[in-house]
Amino acid sequence: MILTVFLVIFICVSSVITLYLISLYNQLVSLRNRFKNAFSQIEVQLKRRHDLIPNLVETAKAYMSHERDTLMAVTEARNASAACLNVAAAEPGSAQSIVHLGQTEGRLNRAMDKLNISLEAYPDLRASETMMQLNYEMTNTENRIAFARQFFNDSVMNYNTFRQKFPTVLMAEAFGHGGDATLLEFADSEQIQNTPVVSFI
Template sequence: MGTAIWVVLGIILVAIIYLINIYNTLVSYRNRFQNSFAQIEVQLKRRYDLIPNLIEVAKKAMTHERETLEAVVTARNEAAAFLKAAAANPGEASAIQHLSQAEGLLGGALSRLNVVMEAYPDLKTNQNMMQLTEELSTTENRVAFARQAFNDAVMTYNTYRQSFPPILFAATFGHATDAELLEFADSEEIQQVPKVTF
């Protein structure tokens, strides 16, 4: 009977160690995607800081385009507010979805601004505008890379959380829901293959 007790205690110990491993892995994967979101936050803040400078330079040349400039500023402010909310809890699906929608609106406003700027040749050759546009483009690339890293980390977390046996214990350990992928409108446009007609 002494051996049976040791076997039972051994099984319990192995089970406890296995549960600790599941808990630690869930925490590790959550921390990875939260850190990845922090990298997105840094790049988006950098972009948000560049936009007012871009607007100031454009405002001097585009005297009749006040509505377009105001739309960009409004979209930028909304996106910055949603970024702050998402940064507080990058695992919350609604916060990520709201940020995604706000970024889509900002991207649309910036696209309209670029179209309008085409009508102002002086603006296209302005040294400050060229420098700001280049910095904004570089930041967009950094945002895309950071978003890819975040989405990869989210996928790793979600896959582990949904797998068996972690799914049996995830909710108990405070990991009841999946994390949300961060998709911007431009990622959907990139995935669509353009039609070419001859």
């Protein structure tokens, strides 16, 4: 009789512990999937930005024949950022790829800043209908990037906070969640981080 009571208690306690561990595991998976999905929104917006830049460069080329170095710098920075985006999109949980993406986007943003300064010397270009449309699209895209990045970083923070809490921290590594996810920071890019406004006017 006593053995049966102990057996029932043991089964009940084991069941509760098992259910709790399953709940922890499922929550970790859910939070990881949430930040990976949030990264896919950043990917969409960065790809849109990368697709707009060649149009901007082509439009500017007709007016800015003496600014070849500036246009080349923008193109090279755009290509490097696009390559890093592909790597990061394959594994948004990789700290190295996220940091590298942030650095290349920062370089792209600095190149775009130089281009924007150069455009000041070309009022006809700034006033052209094509450039005004590109300006509108770029501004819209930059704002979307800022919001998508904030959502991604919020999702990463939620994942990291849950993973670091007791008792999850004791089990996270065994569940395949050994390290914190990395926030996406655009190096030296206050324009993007502070909801930028791109303006050629």
